[in-house]
Amino acid sequence: MSENTLRRGRPGYDQQGILDVAVAAFNEYGYDATSMGVLADRLGLSKSAIYHHFTSKDEILDRALDSALSALEGVLEQADASTGRAADRLDLVLRGAVHVLVERLPSVTLLLRVRGNTEVERLALARRRAFDKRVTALVSEAQAEGSLRSDLDASVVSRLTFGMINSIVEWYRPGGGEDADRIADDVVAVALDGLRMPTANRVEDLLG
Amino acid sequence: MSENTLRRGRPGYDQQGILDVAVAAFNEYGYDATSMGVLADRLGLSKSAIYHHFTSKDEILDRALDSALSALEGVLEQADASTGRAADRLDLVLRGAVHVLVERLPSVTLLLRVRGNTEVERLALARRRAFDKRVTALVSEAQAEGSLRSDLDASVVSRLTFGMINSIVEWYRPGGGEDADRIADDVVAVALDGLRMPTANRVEDLLG
DNA sequence: GTCTATATTGAGATAGAC
DNA sequence: GTCTATCTCAATATAGAC
Numbered sequence: 001m002s003e004n005t006l007r008r009g010r011p012g013y014d015q016q017g018i019l020d021v022a023v024a025a026f027n028e029y030g031y032d033a034t035s036m037g038v039l040a041d042r043l044g045l046s047k048s049a050i051y052h053h054f055t056s057k058d059e060i061l062d063r064a065l066d067s068a069l070s071a072l073e074g075v076l077e078q079a080d081a082s083t084g085r086a087a088d089r090l091d092l093v094l095r096g097a098v099h100v101l102v103e104r105l106p107s108v109t110l111l112l113r114v115r116g117n118t119e120v121e122r123l124a125l126a127r128r129r130a131f132d133k134r135v136t137a138l139v140s141e142a143q144a145e146g147s148l149r150s151d152l153d154a155s156v157v158s159r160l161t162f163g164m165i166n167s168i169v170e171w172y173r174p175g176g177g178e179d180a181d182r183i184a185d186d187v188v189a190v191a192l193d194g195l196r197m198p199t200a201n202r203v204e205d206l207l208g
Numbered sequence: 209m210s211e212n213t214l215r216r217g218r219p220g221y222d223q224q225g226i227l228d229v230a231v232a233a234f235n236e237y238g239y240d241a242t243s244m245g246v247l248a249d250r251l252g253l254s255k256s257a258i259y260h261h262f263t264s265k266d267e268i269l270d271r272a273l274d275s276a277l278s279a280l281e282g283v284l285e286q287a288d289a290s291t292g293r294a295a296d297r298l299d300l301v302l303r304g305a306v307h308v309l310v311e312r313l314p315s316v317t318l319l320l321r322v323r324g325n326t327e328v329e330r331l332a333l334a335r336r337r338a339f340d341k342r343v344t345a346l347v348s349e350a351q352a353e354g355s356l357r358s359d360l361d362a363s364v365v366s367r368l369t370f371g372m373i374n375s376i377v378e379w380y381r382p383g384g385g386e387d388a389d390r391i392a393d394d395v396v397a398v399a400l401d402g403l404r405m406p407t408a409n410r411v412e413d414l415l416g
Numbered sequence: 417g418t419c420t421a422t423a424t425t426g427a428g429a430t431a432g433a434c
Numbered sequence: 435g436t437c438t439a440t441c442t443c444a445a446t447a448t449a450g451a452c
Contacts, residue, residue: 149405153394160395164371168368
């Protein structure tokens with residue numbers, strides 16, 4: 001909701017309006033390569049007008065990353081609130097993450113590219129790591145209850161699965177015919193059931 | 209081979225020696241955020257000494273990206289040279305890509321973060337897109353011959369699968385106990401067979 | 417092959433008027 | 435809430451000596 005809010009007054013920006021334009025530019029050129037000058041040009045403002053709304057370029061990044069992280073953390077909260085089996089809760093997390101990714105594509109894209117150069121970035125990375133840890137715990141639980149195969153390491157599984165989900169930001173574009181539900185179905189289909197035709201030869205046969 | 213070459217003369221760098229240090233720094237801070245100054249510090253050289261070996265910062269990037277792209281394209285060449293079924297050739301491509309990723313981790317990591325800001329970057333992205341297109345064609349072929357399930361779009365399948373593979377650069381670190389073969393096995397296991405325990409309830413039952 | 421300058425450009429950020 | 439003008443610093447790159 002916060003990311004697609006329309007500005008109230010026509011002339012003059014509020015924080016959210018500037019944020020939307022800034023995040024789009026950061027994703028296009030990269031955060032470091034986006035100067036306050038080109039940002040001002042895109043907004044049709046002067047550089048100093050931006051500083052009326054944000055105290056620094058860093059603060060713009062901070063706000064954007066918080067939007068993505070809050071949404072992702074919300075998915076875990078919702079899943080933890082459900083009382084189902086670990087496999088059910090994991091399913092909710094995977095589908096929920098795809099939805100967050102699609103609905104907050106700009107800020108999540110930005111989050112996934114953060115390297116940890118500044119304090120703001122390091123704090124965001126720490127929140128991401130905490131998220132990953134909780135997902136890994138959920139995978140372990142699902143393995144322990146017998147819902148997921150146990151021959152793969154839980155952290156490798158959660159990393160590969162979220163690697164697949166996160167890669168969606170590289171190609172998904174809104175209005176391209178595929179909606180979030182369909183993509184979530186595809187992700188869960190590949191992650192849980194795999195690509196192989198049930199009737200085809202197994203890899204063991206193919207590779208010896 | 210080219211990326212781990214030891215320098216011949218002890219004092220004084222050759223191009224490869226500078227390249228290794230530069231790529232490591234680019235991956236740590238991001239290309240744009242890495243100045244020639246910190247690069248010089250890491251090398252124990254002055255900035256101008258670097259310009260003796262490379263005409264520009266851009267040229268350093270160009271060399272590094274070419275290393276990654278050549279290796280990945282080589283994987284496709286090898287697979288195309290084999291005469292097996294499409295499913296077998298796809299298997300070779302997936303495992304080969306994991307190996308390239310692990311063996312040329314620095315340059316591939318750099319490649320995966322390129323945004324397309326400069327001509328050098330745009331050319332690299334074009335080569336990446338060509339690679340992806342050939343992989344998608346291979347997936348289609350495997351679907352047509354009945355080796356892979358056909359209810360998923362071939363381009364979505366190849367994107368998700370390579371999203372999983374590419375995400376390895378985010379967490380794999382050499383000497384961490386897991387070797388490339390093991391990771392390739394895990395990737396192929398998840399991609400082809402999925403995570404679900406064969407005997408467990410199916411998703412349809414879980415979600416209604 | 418490396419150095420000490422230095423030229424030049426553009427960055428993030430501020431002052432103060434309107 | 436936005437502007438013009440400017441400060442300050444750091445960036446890429448070059449010149450020319452050793």
